[in-house]
Amino acid sequence: MKIRTLFFxxxxxxxxxxxxxxxxxxxxxxxxxxxxxxxxxxxFKGSRLINGHTVETRKQGELEFLISHRFGRLNSGxxxxxxxxxANVRLGLxxxxxxxxxxxxxxxxxxxxxxxFAKIKWLRQSKGKRVMPxxxxxxxxxxxxxxxxxxxxxxxxxxxxxxxxxxxxxARKFGSALSLQIMPTLVHRNRIQERExxxxxxxxxxGGRIKLTQRVSxxxxxxxxxNAEEYAEDDLNQLFNSLAIGFDIETGGHVFxxxxxxxxxxxxxxFIAETNGNFFAxxxxxxxxxxxxx
Amino acid sequence: MKNIIIIxxxxxxxxxxxxxxxxxxxxxxxxxxxxAPLEDIEAHNNKVxxxxxxxxxxxxxxxxxxAFEFDKSLMREHFNENxxxxxxxxxxxxxxxxxxxxxxxxxxxxxxxVTVEGxxxxxxxxxxxxxxxxxxxxxxxxxxxxxxxxxxxDHDIDIPKIVFHNIAEEVEVTVDLKYDPLNS
Numbered sequence: 001m002k003i004r005t006l007f008f009x010x011x012x013x014x015x016x017x018x019x020x021x022x023x024x025x026x027x028x029x030x031x032x033x034x035x036x037x038x039x040x041x042x043x044f045k046g047s048r049l050i051n052g053h054t055v056e057t058r059k060q061g062e063l064e065f066l067i068s069h070r071f072g073r074l075n076s077g078x079x080x081x082x083x084x085x086x087a088n089v090r091l092g093l094x095x096x097x098x099x100x101x102x103x104x105x106x107x108x109x110x111x112x113x114x115x116x117f118a119k120i121k122w123l124r125q126s127k128g129k130r131v132m133p134x135x136x137x138x139x140x141x142x143x144x145x146x147x148x149x150x151x152x153x154x155x156x157x158x159x160x161x162x163x164x165x166x167x168x169x170x171a172r173k174f175g176s177a178l179s180l181q182i183m184p185t186l187v188h189r190n191r192i193q194e195r196e197x198x199x200x201x202x203x204x205x206x207g208g209r210i211k212l213t214q215r216v217s218x219x220x221x222x223x224x225x226x227n228a229e230e231y232a233e234d235d236l237n238q239l240f241n242s243l244a245i246g247f248d249i250e251t252g253g254h255v256f257x258x259x260x261x262x263x264x265x266x267x268x269x270x271f272i273a274e275t276n277g278n279f280f281a282x283x284x285x286x287x288x289x290x291x292x293x294x
Numbered sequence: 295m296k297n298i299i300i301i302x303x304x305x306x307x308x309x310x311x312x313x314x315x316x317x318x319x320x321x322x323x324x325x326x327x328x329x330a331p332l333e334d335i336e337a338h339n340n341k342v343x344x345x346x347x348x349x350x351x352x353x354x355x356x357x358x359x360x361a362f363e364f365d366k367s368l369m370r371e372h373f374n375e376n377x378x379x380x381x382x383x384x385x386x387x388x389x390x391x392x393x394x395x396x397x398x399x400x401x402x403x404x405x406x407x408v409t410v411e412g413x414x415x416x417x418x419x420x421x422x423x424x425x426x427x428x429x430x431x432x433x434x435x436x437x438x439x440x441x442x443x444x445x446x447x448d449h450d451i452d453i454p455k456i457v458f459h460n461i462a463e464e465v466e467v468t469v470d471l472k473y474d475p476l477n478s
Contacts, residue, residue, distance in 0.1 A: 025345050025350075029345045032345075040381075062368070214452065293368055
């Protein structure tokens with residue numbers, strides 16, 4: 001009995017000596033280490049999901065040059081080369097004033113519109129010492145339509161040409177392959193054309209991306225207008241919710257985004273509130289964004 | 295019997311009452327340098343954690359991949375997102391034993407050249423590493439330095455042909471760790 005006890009005791013003692021291996025040193029290191037905050041990076045590859053913005057902001061001191069194209073409609077036929085004969089271009093410059101603040105300006109050939117915006121990052125998704133489930137960014141933009149009047153009195157003064165957009169962008173990266181974003185939006189238009197609905201359009205956007213490979217992702221984006229005007233089926237003026245699908249292809253300093261969308265405009269007021277293409281009737285615009293960060 | 299138990303207990307206690315032979319750092323420095331035709335890329339990590347144990351001549355090093363800082367934040371993003379996938383593999387771990395013929399006594403000042411043998415785990419892939427290093431003991435301060443090359447492909451890190459921020463097939467890793475005594 002005593003011998004047995006002694007035997008087990010001996011084994012226990014010997015084990016206690018042998019247990020000090022490198023794993024033990026590793027445990028010791030971990031025990032003496034404070035947990036740090038791990039911020040989620042690269043929720044999306046670019047500052048645009050497709051038409052609209054993502055929660056990605058530029059880092060301080062970085063300048064991004066963005067060229068966006070939307071061609072004509074695919075269903076416009078061979079004579080129009082399936083829309084490629086008609087192109088709208090938006091040129092944009094976006095600058096990271098601070099890591100949490102990006103300012104941008106752009107000019108859209110569609111309706112000859114100039115726009116300026118501010119993106120502010122309020123919350124960053126993180127894990128570790130501080131857990132934050134989502135990234136939250138506010139997007140505020142003002143735009144001015146500089147078209148000459150098609151009829152006298154169309155734009156009585158400058159304010160009649162102004163549009164404003166306020167968005168809340170809430171995104172979460174679910175592991176490296178999947179990111180989702182919701183975008184509650186308010187578009188305010190000082191002056192609207194007949195049959196364009198309300199001055200204030202409320203919309204809820206949803207979107208996301210699935211990474212197909214390390215450098216290619218499939219994106220989708222949909223903006224549902226909460227107070228959309230009712231139209232008859234055959235109404236030529238009817239407006240639609242903006243829908244877009246596309247691919248992001250990343251090659252280091254560039255991100256190429258190729259997409260199909262029923263929206264022609266490349267700023268929020270245009271694609272959220274005034275999309276007149278029916279995606280399912282073939283009113284689809286092929287388009288791309290090319291971004292280069294300096 | 296009683297005596298035997300006392301001897302055993304003494305033996306157990308002696309295990310935990312070793313001299314000051316463990317040293318720790320939370321602020322070690324690691325640099326990696328990649329020289330590719332398009333550009334040279336350099337990254338620094340000043341939050342490298344390590345414990346060195348002279349009683350067993352062992353060392354472990356842990357690097358938080360997200361703590362590497364680059365010239366351009368976009369490079370950092372690509373490094374974490376596309377190359378080392380730091381979300382899945384947050385840390386690089388080195389475990390090794392060192393020797394310079396005879397065990398190093400941490401109470402004796404001096405510079406020792408050591409051979410370090412161990413394993414390096416990056417991107418979830420573990421590879422054997424053997425490198426030369428220096429350990430300098432100066433009072434209660436210990437400094438360990440080493441430099442070695444890592445083949446990116448050995449750790450299943452894929453380098454596509456068409457990317458702009460291209461990294462070299464072999465990167466040079468420079469480690470500089472300044473330890474303080476670990477009071478356990």
